[in-house]
Amino acid sequence: MEEKVMLEECPICRGPGMLLHEGGWNVQVECADCSAHTVYVEYGSEEEKKAAEETVIHLWNIGKVVTSERGE
Numbered sequence: 149m150e151e152k153v154m155l156e157e158c159p160i161c162r163g164p165g166m167l168l169h170e171g172g173w174n175v176q177v178e179c180a181d182c183s184a185h186t187v188y189v190e191y192g193s194e195e196e197k198k199a200a201e202e203t204v205i206h207l208w209n210i211g212k213v214v215t216s217e218r219g220e
């Protein structure tokens with residue numbers, strides 16, 4: 149069974165977004181080009197994992213990302 153993840157382009161640079169799992173217990177979306185990223189969302193089960201993925205994908209798609217750029 150395959151699932152397609154609908155990730156928009158990076159809200160900062162229009163680069164490709166990647167769904168990244170770390171340590172098997174949290175997930176975020178990060179831009180392959182500029183390293184903008186969403187917050188991490190933790191999960192403790194397969195069900196929570198799915199919900200966590202959906203959460204970070206949603207945050208990404210609405211442009212709620214963190215960048216490491218300095219200066220406001």
Ligand SMILES: [Zn+2]
Nearest residue numbers: 158161179182
């Ligand atoms: Zn980017």
